[in-house]
Amino acid sequence: MTRGRFITFEGVDGSGKSSQVKRLAETLRARGTTVIETREPGGTLGAEQIRDLLVAGASERWSPETEILLFTAARRDHVEKVIQPALEAGHTVISDRFADSTRVYQGVGRAELRQTVDEFHQMAIAMEPDLTLILDMDPEKALRRGLARDSGEDRFENFGLEFHRRLRTGFMALSREFPNRCTVIPADDGEEEVARRVLEAVDGA
Ligand code: TYD
DSSP states (O other), X not given: OOOOOEEEEEESTTSSHHHHHHHHHHHHHHTTOOEEEEESSOSSHHHHHHHHHHHSSOGGGSOHHHHHHHHHHHHHHHIIIIIHHHHHTTOEEEEESOHHHIIIIIXXXXXXXXXXXXXXXXXXXXXXXXXXXXXXXXXXXXXXHHHHTOOSOOTTGGGOHXXXXXXXXXXXXXXXXXXXXXXXXXXXXXXXXXXXXXXXXXXXX
């Protein structure tokens, strides 16, 4: 059995990842591929429970260090129960966020903690996606879009514009650090056009 392909989407809040995950999954399914769509934090019952602790409430509710532990715990459950079994069964897994979000949000955005993020990743996760699509857009526009959704999951949006600017820079640096698996997709344009760019990257990789 050939191992399946692991594709992740990354980007700042409101960059349109979730619609692109859906579109890509539909396109690949229409081609006859079995696709598991999932997201972080979340993707399993336990990880969704941890998600509730992370995305709602006051911004200062958790320190960046505690966040690393919570995101990593949620990810470990997700990898054990969903991602690894699906890849071993030969399925394609598409995840809305994965470890790169921790590298950027906790490793650069909230604090300079990249080394701590890497240590926990090595200890508990130790796997990387085959392909990472970084949706890049103006953080101001993305933030407006994210907050407009009024999802009740605004804890990270509430860290503000400067924080989101740091995230964008962080994601760009990450794409240079992992050039073999990361593709930056300009995401300011319409959904159709972004979907076309995504598919081009998926087919070309
Ligand atoms: P997500 O559901 O992708 O939110 P959005 O659709 O608004 O992008 O992720 C929830 C929040 O959690 C988001 O603000 C990013 C943050 N996050 C981290 O800070 N670290 C992580 O490791 C992950 C996976 C998410």
